[in-house]
Amino acid sequence: MKRLIQMLMLLAPLSLVSQTSNVVLPQDAGPDKIDVSAYPAPQQAAYKLFSTKCSKCHTIARPINTMMKRDEWERYVKRMMHKPNSGIGDAQGKQIFEFLVLDQTERKDKNPKAFFPALSDEEIDKLKKK
Numbered sequence: 137m138k139r140l141i142q143m144l145m146l147l148a149p150l151s152l153v154s155q156t157s158n159v160v161l162p163q164d165a166g167p168d169k170i171d172v173s174a175y176p177a178p179q180q181a182a183y184k185l186f187s188t189k190c191s192k193c194h195t196i197a198r199p200i201n202t203m204m205k206r207d208e209w210e211r212y213v214k215r216m217m218h219k220p221n222s223g224i225g226d227a228q229g230k231q232i233f234e235f236l237v238l239d240q241t242e243r244k245d246k247n248p249k250a251f252f253p254a255l256s257d258e259e260i261d262k263l264k265k266k
């Protein structure tokens with residue numbers, strides 16, 4: 137019995153490591169909606185696409201509350217597109233990227249204190265290991 141308990145205690149951390157997509161980032165707890173009523177029509181349409189496509193693996197609050205520069209968003213949208221089963225095509229990725237850049241300048245850059253800087257890959261890895 138004692139050995140069984142010891143074995144289970146050894147195995148427990150392994151099951152946590154395998155749940156990588158369940159990592160919680162600080163920005164996940166923020167608001168999960170954007171008021172896009174003042175945005176141009178194409179960006180309002182892109183917001184809908186963004187809301188469906190970018191909420192598949194994590195809460196939509198994650199991108200809504202993360203600040204990135206234009207080139208970082210470009211890299212990041214590509215990275216998300218290339219994850220297995222992302223379901224995001226090239227044209228859709230481009231539309232979402234353009235929405236994120238406009239939203240960055242219109243909403244986030246004007247009030248940076250309300251948002252979270254993007255975490256580095258190392259910081260995310262650390263959270264995954266917790």
Ligand code: HEC
Pocket residue numbers: 156157161189190191192193194198199202212213216217219220221222223224232253254255256257260
């Ligand atoms: C196939 C699953 C999946 C989809 C779809 C997805 N993401 Fe992610 N996203 C992740 C995972 C997993 C992470 C954690 C970091 C990692 O492992 O790359 C993450 C992390 C993030 C982060 C945190 C970045 C940081 O450094 O703090 C942002 C922002 C983000 N995603 C935005 C998006 C956007 C925008 C979209 C839509 C274009 C999207 N995600 C679609 C899986 C996904």
